[in-house]
Amino acid sequence: xxxxxxxxxxxxxxxxxxxxxxxxxxxxxxxxxxxxxxxxxxxxxxxxxxxxxxxxxxxxxxxxxxxxxxxxxxxxxxxxxxxxxxxxxxxxxxxxxxxxxxxxxxxxxxxxxxxxxxxxxxxxxxxxxxxxxxxxxxxxxxxxxxxxxxxxxxxxxxxxxxxxxxxxxxxxxxxxxxxxxxxxxxxxxxxxxxxxxxxxxxxxxxxxxxxxxxxxxxxxxxxxxxxxxxxxxxxxxxxxxxxxxxxxxxxxxxxxxxxxxxxxxxxxxxxxxxxxxxxxxxxxxxxxxxxxxxxxxxxxxxxxxxxxxxxxxxxxxxxxxxxxxxxxxxxxxxxxxxxxxxxxxxxxxxxxxxxxxxxxxxxxxxxxxxxxxxxxxxxxxxxxxxxxxxxxxxxxxxxxxxxxxxxxxxxxxxxxxxxxxxxxxxxxxxxxxxxxxxxxxxxxxxxxxxxxxxxxxxxxxxxxxxxxxxxxxxxxxxxxxxxxxxxxxxxxxxxxxxxxxxxxxxxxxxxxxxxxxxxxxxxxxxxxxxxxxxxxxxxxxxxxxxxxxxxxxxxxxxxxxxxxxxxxxxxxxxxxxxxxxxxxxxxxxxxxxxxxxxxxxxxxxxxxxxxxxxxxxxxxxxxxxxxxxxxxxxxxxxxxxxxxxxxxxxxxxxxxxxx
Numbered sequence: 263x264x265x266x267x268x269x270x271x272x273x274x275x276x277x278x279x280x281x282x283x284x285x286x287x288x289x290x291x292x293x294x295x296x297x298x299x300x301x302x303x304x305x306x307x308x309x310x311x312x313x314x315x316x317x318x319x320x321x322x323x324x325x326x327x328x329x330x331x332x333x334x335x336x337x338x339x340x341x342x343x344x345x346x347x348x349x350x351x352x353x354x355x356x357x358x359x360x361x362x363x364x365x366x367x368x369x370x371x372x373x374x375x376x377x378x379x380x381x382x383x384x385x386x387x388x389x390x391x392x393x394x395x396x397x398x399x400x401x402x403x404x405x406x407x408x409x410x411x412x413x414x415x416x417x418x419x420x421x422x423x424x425x426x427x428x429x430x431x432x433x434x435x436x437x438x439x440x441x442x443x444x445x446x447x448x449x450x451x452x453x454x455x456x457x458x459x460x461x462x463x464x465x466x467x468x469x470x471x472x473x474x475x476x477x478x479x480x481x482x483x484x485x486x487x488x489x490x491x492x493x494x495x496x497x498x499x500x501x502x503x504x505x506x507x508x509x510x511x512x513x514x515x516x517x518x519x520x521x522x523x524x525x526x527x528x529x530x531x532x533x534x535x536x537x538x539x540x541x542x543x544x545x546x547x548x549x550x551x552x553x554x555x556x557x558x559x560x561x562x563x564x565x566x567x568x569x570x571x572x573x574x575x576x577x578x579x580x581x582x583x584x585x586x587x588x589x590x591x592x593x594x595x596x597x598x599x600x601x602x603x604x605x606x607x608x609x610x611x612x613x614x615x616x617x618x619x620x621x622x623x624x625x626x627x628x629x630x631x632x633x634x635x636x637x638x639x640x641x642x643x644x645x646x647x648x649x650x651x652x653x654x655x656x657x658x659x660x661x662x663x664x665x666x667x668x669x670x671x672x673x674x675x676x677x678x679x680x681x682x683x684x685x686x687x688x689x690x691x692x693x694x695x696x697x698x699x700x701x702x703x704x705x706x707x708x709x710x711x712x713x714x715x716x717x718x719x720x721x722x723x724x725x726x727x728x729x730x731x732x733x734x735x736x737x738x739x740x741x742x743x744x745x746x747x748x749x750x751x752x753x754x755x756x757x758x759x760x761x762x763x764x765x766x767x768x769x770x771x772x773x774x775x776x777x778x779x780x781x782x783x784x785x786x787x788x789x790x791x792x793x794x795x796x797x798x799x800x801x802x803x804x805x806x807x808x809x810x811x812x813x814x815x816x817x818x819x820x821x822x823x824x825x826x827x828x829x830x831x832x833x834x835x836x837x838x839x840x841x842x843x844x845x846x847x848x849x850x851x852x853x854x855x856x857x858x859x860x861x862x863x864x865x866x867x868x869x870x871x872x873x874x875x876x877x878x879x880x881x882x883x884x885x886x887x888x889x890x891x892x893x894x895x896x897x898x899x900x901x902x903x904x905x906x907x908x909x910x911x912x913x914x915x916x917x918x919x920x921x
Contacts, residue, residue, distance in 0.1 A: 279304075329358075336367060348371075369389070377400075407433065411429050436456050436459055447468065453474075465488075491515070498522065509552075517537070517543065537556070542563060545566065549570070553574035561585070567589040576591055613631075613633055623652060654674070664747055772791065799914070
């Protein structure tokens with residue numbers, strides 16, 4: 263038991279007893295007059311007290327503001343209000359403002375059928391409200407509980423106010439039922455606060471409450487909003503198996519010791535913005551029906567976020583993780599915008615979207631799709647991320663915005679990583695039907711090709727960029743920036759021994775270089791890249807190179823038959839000159855001669871001969887045939903062009919085999 267608090271020098275607003283006035287205490291007893299008397303209940307004469315108590319009936323109003331009630335006096339008062347049917351006290355309007363209970367206050371099983379006002383009351387010993395029922399408002403603002411406060415099984419059927427109350431010893435609300443609002447704003451729990459199994463049918467308000475010892479909320483049901491905004495938990499906070507049927511607000515809360523939310527259910531939204539978890543933070547088995555917001559939160563020690571299920575957005579934006587963390591979650595969307603990871607981290611996600619814009623990675627961070635084969639994690643953006651510390655396993659990058667990331671060439675792509683693909687099919691291009699072969703592509707290429715300026719010239723199927731959340735049009739990178747992205751990611755594919763991916767991203771890089779029409783770009787370079795694309799698909803399309811090779815050889819064979827091969831091989835001639843007895847002989851070979859109309863030159867024999875000439879030209883060998891002057895130039899051209907096409911075809915075939 264502790265001593266009552268020192269009296270206040272300010273007189274109360276009600277007519278008071280003033281018993282015990284001294285030169286140092288001009289107020290004296292602060293107890294309100296008993297009706298019909300000029301003394302409070304504590305200083306009433308024995309006969310008058312007996313008469314007053316005898317006049318009370320169950321359900322009567324009692325007003326003992328400022329009165330000091332010791333154990334026997336409180337017992338007599340409650341006995342006078344006892345209901346003979348239930349044998350429990352039944353009170354009407356009960357006004358105990360500023361009252362002092364010097365001994366144990368036994369209100370167990372009491373029934374308050376009207377307002378119960380304990381504002382500024384002082385409980386010097388234990389306060390027992392087990393199984394009490396508050397049918398109307400209950401006011402405990404600024405009350406002081408110097409010993410245990412016991413409310414297990416208590417039913418608050420109207421508003422309960424505990425604002426700024428101080429619980430110096432244990433506060434026990436185990437199994438209590440709050441049918442209307444329960445207000446513990448700015449309350450201080452110096453010892454254990456036990457709310458196990460309590461039911462809050464209306465709003466439960468703990469705004470700014472301070473729990474300096476353990477706070478036990480296991481199995482509690484919050485049927486309406488639970489407000490712990492700014493609450494301070496300096497010891498362990500136990501919220502296992504709690505049901506939050508409406509919004510739960512822990513905005514700016516501080517958990518200095520362990521925070522345990524295991525197996526709790528948040529039917530609506532869970533707000534932990536700017537919350538601080540100094541030591542362990544456990545959210546294993548948590549289910550959130552709405553959004554779970556931890557943006558701005560700080561996790562200074564071990565955190566176990568999951569396995570948890572969040573149907574809406576799990577927001578970790580601007581949160582700080584000071585120690586290693588494993589997040590296992592099935593979410594609608596996980597936002598990690600400007601999240602700071604100061605230790606290693608693993609994100610194991612069953613499904614959902616992931617936005618990592620601006621995340622700060624000081625140590626390796628792995629993103630793993632736990633359900634890679636069926637519903638992989640879709641990464642929306644890594645803009646502003648240092649990809650040197652990022653590992654993506656079995657993720658979906660079909661809509662991922664990569665522009666603005668750093669060290670993409672060091673990005674690690676593991677498992678089955680999905681990218682967008684270019685639209686395939688046959689579409690007319692400048693009046694000619696062209697078959698397009700699909701390949702891996704970046705989402706940014708889709709966005710650029712889908713711009714209105716490109717639509718008349720390009721095939722359908724490109725995906726436009728989604729609008730920004732602000733409604734403003736998105737920024738779409740040009741070919742130069744896209745070429746740089748493809749170049750860096752090609753290096754990442756090569757480091758991962760992914761030859762098919764590297765080949766597709768090489769083609770993407772070359773395509774962007776070919777389509778780059780910025781001022782100052784050499785037209786000759788673009789022309790060379792266009793020829794490289796048309797002849798062999800940048801050395802990656804074997805069928806295209808072989809088609810051009812066969813076409814070139816066919817044209818060369820026809821040219822040889824028409825203009826390169828003579829009508830017949832020339833025969834050597836010997837011309838002699840007789841001068842006396844001396845004879846001089848000169849032997850020459852006449853130039854090959856082509857005669858006859860063109861249709862007579864297209865014969866099988868000439869075709870076979872022309873084919874031998876062309877095949878020899880393909881492998882840089884001289885045919886050894888007599889050719890016309892035109893034929894010699896045709897052979898020289900074929901000996902330059904066709905081996906190049908053969909080499910491109912061989913390069914493409916090699917790349918295809920490696921893939």
